[in-house]
Amino acid sequence: MFSEVTRQDFDKVMLPCYNPLPMIPVRGEGSRVWDQQDKEYIDFAGGIAVSCLGHCHPVMVKALTEQANKLWHLSNVMTNEPALRLAKKLTELSFADKIFFANSGAEANEAALKLARRYAVDNYGSDKTQIIAFNQGFHGRTFFTVTVGGQAAYSDGFGPKPGNIEHIPYNDIEAFKAAISDKTCAVMMEPLQGEGGIVPPTPEFAQTVRELCDKHNALLVFDEVQTGNGRTGDFYAYQGLGVTPDILSTAKSLGGGFPIGAILTTDKVAKHLKVGTHGSTYGGNPLACAVAEAVVNHISTPEVLDGVKLREQLFRDHLAQINAKYPIFKEVRGKGLLIGAELVDEWQGRARDVLVAAGDEGLMLLVAGANVVRFAPSLVISTQEIEQGFARLECAVAKLYNA
Ligand SMILES: *Cc1c(COP(=O)(O)O)cnc(C)c1O
Numbered sequence: 050m051f052s053e054v055t056r057q058d059f060d061k062v063m064l065p066c067y068n069p070l071p072m073i074p075v076r077g078e079g080s081r082v083w084d085q086q087d088k089e090y091i092d093f094a095g096g097i098a099v100s101c102l103g104h105c106h107p108v109m110v111k112a113l114t115e116q117a118n119k120l121w122h123l124s125n126v127m128t129n130e131p132a133l134r135l136a137k138k139l140t141e142l143s144f145a146d147k148i149f150f151a152n153s154g155a156e157a158n159e160a161a162l163k164l165a166r167r168y169a170v171d172n173y174g175s176d177k178t179q180i181i182a183f184n185q186g187f188h189g190r191t192f193f194t195v196t197v198g199g200q201a202a203y204s205d206g207f208g209p210k211p212g213n214i215e216h217i218p219y220n221d222i223e224a225f226k227a228a229i230s231d232k233t234c235a236v237m238m239e240p241l242q243g244e245g246g247i248v249p250p251t252p253e254f255a256q257t258v259r260e261l262c263d264k265h266n267a268l269l270v271f272d273e274v275q276t277g278n279g280r281t282g283d284f285y286a287y288q289g290l291g292v293t294p295d296i297l298s299t300a301k302s303l304g305g306g307f308p309i310g311a312i313l314t315t316d317k318v319a320k321h322l323k324v325g326t327h328g329s330t331y332g333g334n335p336l337a338c339a340v341a342e343a344v345v346n347h348i349s350t351p352e353v354l355d356g357v358k359l360r361e362q363l364f365r366d367h368l369a370q371i372n373a374k375y376p377i378f379k380e381v382r383g384k385g386l387l388i389g390a391e392l393v394d395e396w397q398g399r400a401r402d403v404l405v406a407a408g409d410e411g412l413m414l415l416v417a418g419a420n421v422v423r424f425a426p427s428l429v430i431s432t433q434e435i436e437q438g439f440a441r442l443e444c445a446v447a448k449l450y451n452a
Contacts, residue, residue, distance in 0.1 A: 055085075056069065056071050056073060070405070070408055072085070072088065072090075072408065073085045074090070076104075077100075077103070077104025077105060078104055078105055079103040079106075079427070079430075079431065079434065080092045080093075080103045080104070080430040080431065080434040080438075082413065089411055090408070090411050090412060091411065091412050091413065091434055091441060092413045092427070093414050093425075093426045093430075093438050093442075094424075094425060094426070095302075095425045095426050095427055097275075097301065097415060097425060098387060098425035099302055099306055100305060100306050100427055101278055101279060101344065101428045101429075102305050102429055103427035103429060103430065104306075106305065108346075109305050109306070109340055109343055109344060112340050112342065112344075113339070115339070116131065116335060116339035116340070117336065120335050121334070122331070122334050122336065123334075123335065124330060125328060125330075125332070125333060129333070129335040129338070131338035132150060132334075132338040134338075134342055135150075135341050135342040135345065136150075138342065138345055138349075139299075139311065139345070140313070142284050142345070143284070143285060143297065143313050144287075144293045144294075144297075145297065145314055146319065147313075147314055147315070147319035148311055148312070148313055149164075149314075149319075149322065149332070150309065150310070150311050150329070150332040150333035150334075150337075150338065151309075151312070151332045152308050152309060152310055152329065152331050152332055152334075152337070153300055153310045154189050154298065154310050155189025155190050155191045155194045155195075156189075156191070156310050156329065157274065157300050157311055157312050158188045158189050158193075158194045158237070158270075158272060158274070159189070159191050159194055160298075160312050160327055161237070161270050161272075161312045162197060162235070162237065163193075163326075164296060164312070164318065164321060164322050164327070165234055165235035165268045166234055166235070167321045167326060168268060168318050168321045169266075169267075169268070171321050172266070173231075173266060176232060177231070177232055177233070177234050178212075178213045178232070178234050179213050179234060180197060180214045180215070180233075180235050180236075180237060181215050181216075181217065181225070181228050181229060181233055181235070181237070181267075182197045182199060182214060182215070182216055182236070182237045182238070183199050183216060183218070183219040183238055183242070183245075184200075184217065184219060185199045185200065185244075185245030185246065185248070185418075186216075186219070186237070186239055186242060186272075187199070187242075187243060188274075190203070192204070192207060196211050196214055197211075197237055199219075215228050219242060219245070219248060219250065219254075220248075220251050220254045221254075222253065225257065225258060226257075226261065229261050229262075229265055229267065233262075233265050234267060234268065235267055235268045235269070235270050235296075236262055236269050236270065237272060238250070238258065238269075238271065239272045239273075239275070239276065240255070240271050240272075240276055240286040240287050240290050240292075241275075241286055241383065241384060241387060243276070243387065243417065244417055246382075246389060246391070246418045247382045247383040247387060247388065247389025247421060247423060248382065248389075249383070249384065250290070252290070252291070255291075255292040258292070259292045259293075268294075268296060268318065269292075269295050269296075270294060270296045270298070271287050271294035272298050273286055273298060273299050274298055274299060274300045274301050274310070277299040277300075277302065278299065278301070278348055279348040279349070279353060279354055279357055280302060280357070280385055280386060280387050280425070280428070281385035281387060282355075282357040282358045282385035282386075283354065283385075284348070284349050284354065286384070289384065295314060296313070296314045297313040297314070298311070299311050299313065303341050303345070304341045304344060305344040307336070307340040307341065309337040309340075310332075348428060353428055353429060356429065357385045357386055357428050358385065360386055360428075360435065361386060361388070363432065363435050364388055364435070365381060365388070367436075367442075368381050368388075368439075369381075370439075371439065371446055374447075375443075375446045375447060375450040376393065377393055377396050377403075377446060377449075378390040378391060378422075379391050379394070385428075386425060386427075386428055387423075387424075387425055388425075389417050389421040389422070389423050390421065390422045390423075390424075391420055391421050392420050392421070396420075397420055398419045398420065399449075400416040400418070400419055400420055400421055400422050401416055401419070403422050403445065403446065404416055406445035406449050407442055410441040410445045411441050412441040412442055414442075426438075
């Protein structure tokens with residue numbers, strides 16, 4: 050197939066902040082993708098937990114094309130029907146009374162953090178500003194969110210950082226007790242760490258965080274950018290954890306591939322984001338909200354959510370089968386279709402090798418750090434696609450193992 054642009058062009062015309070794989074995918078259908086050379090891939094990556102209905106799902110294509118023929122954009126000088134319908138639906142599916150729309154996960158978290166600071170300062174005065182967050186946590190790449198994130202390497206080297214942010218180890222109850230006080234305005238955590246290696250919270254830890262936030266009048270912010278929208282088998286991960294946040298951020302799977310993010314919160318907290326305190330040109334754009342509405346309506350059905358649990362078991366069974374032949378994984382973690390397989394000690398640092406070898410066999414995977422192979426496929430991936438994908442993974446692992 051003739052192609053006018055190649056991977057080499059990336060190095061010529063794009064900023065070097067990414068190092069993309071050699072192939073250039075050009076089309077997709079369900080959990081299959083084809084590259085410029087028409088090579089087929091099974092997609093276990095889902096565009097990093099975004100393509101929750103796979104590629105070009107008819108429900109999304111219909112919503113997108115119908116809205117594309119009606120109205121694309123207005124600005125927040127006016128409201129619009131898709132945004133209002135989506136906001137209503139998200140309040141029905143969650144603890145929340147109020148929604149704010151953004152365009153990405155980082156922007157949703159930026160709004161969450163600004164809202165938490167404003168709420169604390171309005172209610173308790175200007176020195177209640179401490180934010181507690183967790184080592185290895187990830188919240189996006191704006192300067193505030195990357196500083197709240199738990200990897201200093203991502204926020205170092207950009208000059209003075211936003212202040213009064215403290216990081217402690219995830220799941221460390223004693224460290225948390227020592228860090229929180231009446232000066233704490235918010236705790237930001239993922240209810241299952243994604244980028245940090247697919248690390249679930251212990252129930253006691255999640256419970257303690259909630260109780261101490263209440264005791265110290267600090268808001269609990271759950272970053273559900275990766276875990277939200279059915280990914281864990283509950284519509285939001287907090288529902289499976291039994292701990293309800295004060296603010297929840299969502300993005301990634303919310304649009305199924307169309308950029309959109311949102312925060313969800315209660316009336317009590319929401320009222321502090323008064324007219325003029327925050328905003329976004331595109332946030333709540335009709336085109337994005339129409340697609341997200343279709344995605345949410347489809348994902349939030351019992352059939353899809355129960356299907357996630359069935360598929361999780363298939364993934365775990367297949368991983369166990371591969372591991373019985375080629376013992377490279379020491380632990381399989383996660384929930385629903387957000388699964389991390391941690392490599393054994395002799396394979397430390399080789400997660401990207403597995404990803405590259407899988408790519409050669411026609412399988413798209415993810416990593417979460419250097420030692421964890423991550424799976425975040427479509428929530429409606431077919432049994433056949435799962436079986437073919439694991440056959441390819443087994444070939445890739447066999448080649449690495451026998452090399
Ligand atoms: C991906 C991710 C983000 C950032 O989302 P963007 O859309 O890339 O800005 C924030 N938090 C978590 C938990 C994520 O996984």
